[in-house]
Amino acid sequence: MPHSTFKVVTHSPEETKELARRLASLLHAGDVISLTGDLGAGKTCFTQGLGEALGIKRRITSPTFNLIKEYKNTLPLYHFDLYRLDSPLEMLDLGYEEYFFGGGITVIEWGDKVVSLLPSNYLEISFKRLLDENVRELRIFPHGPRWEKATEEWIKPEE
């Protein structure tokens, strides 16, 4: 279990993207981010903001059907979406190791479906849709020392 958790409330897709943009500067090759929570709560939106800030020019769209979309970049982005996955075994069939250890940033939507396969250091962000149309509650769980440190840097300046 992570030591400390953080809670952030965003009020628009743009605010969710901005939060992601601020995270981008803290990322290193090999980082894994797991996005969990409600359908339509902003997981792809968050990834779009992250990709933008990483310098990716191509449009980042939902990888639900494809399962994985790769974005070439100085720091490549591997965008997973496990919505359609029924068992972690299917993740093995996707050859996920090549991405996790592939020298880029791995973002996994619905990452809670494969918790047992995630590395010991990873950032988990759980999205919740609130009744107010555009408001989202993000809960941030840093896993491992790498993220306990980095999350404080990411969230602190705004608190």
Place this chain on the structure above:
Amino acid sequence: MVKRLAEKLILAIETSCDETAAAIIAEGKIILSNIVSSQVDFHRKFGGVVPEIASRKHVELINPVIAEACSQARVALKDLTALVVTLGPGLMGALLVGLAAAKSLSYATGLPLIGVNHLEGHIYANFLEHTDLKPPFISLVVSGGHTCLIYMEDHGRYELLGETLDDAAGEAFDKIAGFLKLGYPGGPIIDDLSKQGDPRAIKFPRAMLKTEDYDFSLSGLKTAVLNHVTRLKERGEEIPLPDLCASFQAAIIDVQIHKTLRAAKERGVDKVVLGGGVAANSSLRERFRQEMEKVGMRLFYPSIPLCTDNAAMIACAGYYRWLKGERISLDANVDPNLPLCGG
């Protein structure tokens, strides 16, 4: 048999996402076999559970699927004229299985190998059935993974006019159906329920209807539907499924018709061609037919089995590339983000 030898026989392999598929067509339009691994017949014959997902499962299925395509078509490898394979876009691991199989066959038989784009295949599904169809036209390809508006000027010459900024059309159907616990795949279920519903019952947003571009956005609509249902549940009200499905579907279709028509007018073409799994939606077909009729344009769409992923459409697209003398070499590679361009 004499006739068969004179025919141009194309074997195509398609493994861009979930389906392992192989097909043989003659003369660019006659389907002799069209095998898709999820087909009931194929299941019955080879048994076992075929998972929907898992690129490495393509490895187990690819040989039986190709063998079945040959056997159903009563064609031996030596009778073939050329081999065609999907190079992208799609899932890297899945695409690689198809390409490896196609290269091996090409190396072993000496047959020429042709590579095609999966999206191009969805457009070419129409050339299999509508022999009078000729470019130029505007094509809307709508499927689980794609929502693209394309100007096809001539064979092999495309211009991508617009696409989705977030979710694909088929994905929106699946996610809404999943959220409402209606089952999978969501498209046919929502289509059926909509038939008893009023498309004007609930006002959902028509995202990007008024924008000057040809792009689409569906994540806002998805959220609007989710919020609407959540609010009804909170109030303990019953969810009017037929009205909800019809209204959701109408919001998607309205924008698609509007942008497709505008593109056709701007490009001065009088034909619109639909493709992809969502083109099987009955309301989409009917609404497009009505709107095209009003403005005197012709509408084409494939029969339902040719809307979803299959290899016959890949064979057809490859046939036209073969006619132009296009070939790929044995060191060709797949591209998960293969752009639709050329010309």
